[in-house]
Amino acid sequence: MSGNNKKQFKEIKMSQFDTIHTVENNFAKSNPNYLKGMFGATDVMPLWIADMDFEIAKPIQEALQKLVTRNMYAYEFNTETVFKAISDWNLKRHQLKLNPKSFVQVSGVLTGIGVLIRELSEKGDGIMIQTPVYHQFFKVIESAGRKVIHNKLKVIDGQYQMDFEDMERKLKTQNIKTILLCNPHNPIGRVWTKEELQKLVHLANKYEVTIISDEIHSDIVYSGAHFNSIVSLDSSENHIAVIGSPAKTFGMQSISNGYLYIPNENTFKQVKNTIGSLYLDHGSIHSANATIAAYTKGEEWLDDLLIYLEKTMNWMEGFVQNELPEITIYKPEGTYQVWLDFSKLNISDAALKHLVVNQAKLALTPGDWFESSHTQFMRMNVASPLSKIQQAFHQLKKAINQGVDCSFSEGTSTTDCCSC
Numbered sequence: 001m002s003g004n005n006k007k008q009f010k011e012i013k014m015s016q017f018d019t020i021h022t023v024e025n026n027f028a029k030s031n032p033n034y035l036k037g038m039f040g041a042t043d044v045m046p047l048w049i050a051d052m053d054f055e056i057a058k059p060i061q062e063a064l065q066k067l068v069t070r071n072m073y074a075y076e077f078n079t080e081t082v083f084k085a086i087s088d089w090n091l092k093r094h095q096l097k098l099n100p101k102s103f104v105q106v107s108g109v110l111t112g113i114g115v116l117i118r119e120l121s122e123k124g125d126g127i128m129i130q131t132p133v134y135h136q137f138f139k140v141i142e143s144a145g146r147k148v149i150h151n152k153l154k155v156i157d158g159q160y161q162m163d164f165e166d167m168e169r170k171l172k173t174q175n176i177k178t179i180l181l182c183n184p185h186n187p188i189g190r191v192w193t194k195e196e197l198q199k200l201v202h203l204a205n206k207y208e209v210t211i212i213s214d215e216i217h218s219d220i221v222y223s224g225a226h227f228n229s230i231v232s233l234d235s236s237e238n239h240i241a242v243i244g245s246p247a248k249t250f251g252m253q254s255i256s257n258g259y260l261y262i263p264n265e266n267t268f269k270q271v272k273n274t275i276g277s278l279y280l281d282h283g284s285i286h287s288a289n290a291t292i293a294a295y296t297k298g299e300e301w302l303d304d305l306l307i308y309l310e311k312t313m314n315w316m317e318g319f320v321q322n323e324l325p326e327i328t329i330y331k332p333e334g335t336y337q338v339w340l341d342f343s344k345l346n347i348s349d350a351a352l353k354h355l356v357v358n359q360a361k362l363a364l365t366p367g368d369w370f371e372s373s374h375t376q377f378m379r380m381n382v383a384s385p386l387s388k389i390q391q392a393f394h395q396l397k398k399a400i401n402q403g404v405d406c407s408f409s410e411g412t413s414t415t416d417c418c419s420c
């Protein structure tokens with residue numbers, strides 16, 4: 001069977017990703033206390049946190065089961081094998097030659113970013129981010145005593161793009177030491193092109209600014225887009241640190257570590273020393289063995305997942321175009337996050353939240369988490385069986401068709417109560 005026929009055959013069959021698994025109350029996304037706290041309701045479909053409702057790949061299951069049945073947990077470090085597995089994976093998937101000796105392990109991506117920010121800048125320095133962006137970036141910068149500098153993305157012809165003029169103006173004037181890049185970008189789903197990254201690196205070099213590139217979503221890229229790691233660019237090595245993890249790729253959010261990759265030898269030594277002195281590089285053996293299994297035996301599962309997610313993206317795009325023109329969808333080039341713009345509904349921010357949470361019964365991530373002015377946007381995590389995503393969109397359509405219901409009142413105003 002040829003490669004193409006094999007792919008089509010897999011699409012026709014029921015996919016492993018169609019199976020609806022019980023979403024445990026212990027999971028953050030469905031924990032009733034979290035839901036109540038975040039959304040004021042518990043009877044909502046949780047599509048807010050960026051993790052998966054799919055069973056992990058069989059080889060990872062087997063690696064973990066082997067550890068569980070062994071019932072012995074003496075000190076065991078497999079980091080060398082992990083780094084080799086990551087390097088081999090990057091060569092195969094991204095044609096990226098990495099030196100296994102330039103990695104440092106950390107417990108998670110945010111831990112790594114927190115350490116890098118502290119190593120590469122001083123208190124009070126500016127760290128530039130491209131907003132709207134993953135909301136934890138604000139916290140990781142501010143809690144290190146650094147200043148968030150916004151380089152807002154622009155929408156041109158329906159696509160988010162970097163604003164290089166604004167970037168250069170701010171690099172010149174705002175005491176910026178580091179750019180914290182998100183590639184692929186959460187929540188707007190862009191996979192930055194080589195040309196865009198080249199311009200970014202050019203400006204970073206010109207103003208002697210380091211780049212921390214969060215590439216946690218690098219393997220979730222759809223046809224038509226191509227992921228370029230920042231380290232693949234010429235003359236970039238002096239100014240760059242990459243951070244990655246198998247968490248998003250393989251649905252290992254609660255068991256995986258993060259990995260820093262720092263090509264410059266001096267910066268590498270400095271960061272490794274700091275991390276070592278805090279013992280932040282002692283990951284668990286579960287994480288190590290699961291990561292090795294994922295990167296050495298998980299490729300077929302990932303290829304199937306990408307086909308499945310792309311089918312979901314195409315379905316959503318068609319549904320919004322044909323049945324829900326009241327919202328604008330930014331179909332992602334990468335990530336399993338979908339950025340939705342509700343501003344055409346022309347209702348207040350509070351009315352929108354009421355409509356989505358209380359009427360459509362959906363827990364989506366509010367857009368203002370990613371940048372305060374994006375109150376008319378929401379992010380939907382779609383790494384779920386297609387039937388669930390279809391149900392979510394049907395619920396949304398029903399609620400929008402009904403209009404904001406009568407139980408909603410915004411202070412004394414009832415102007416949003418348009419259907420009664």
Ligand SMILES: Cc1ncc(COP(=O)(O)O)c(C=O)c1O
Pocket residue numbers: 050107108109110111134182186214216245247257258
């Ligand atoms: C861009 C980005 N970075 C980091 C993280 C979190 O990584 P970790 O849990 O390893 O700290 C996420 C999670 O959604 C993310 O989207």
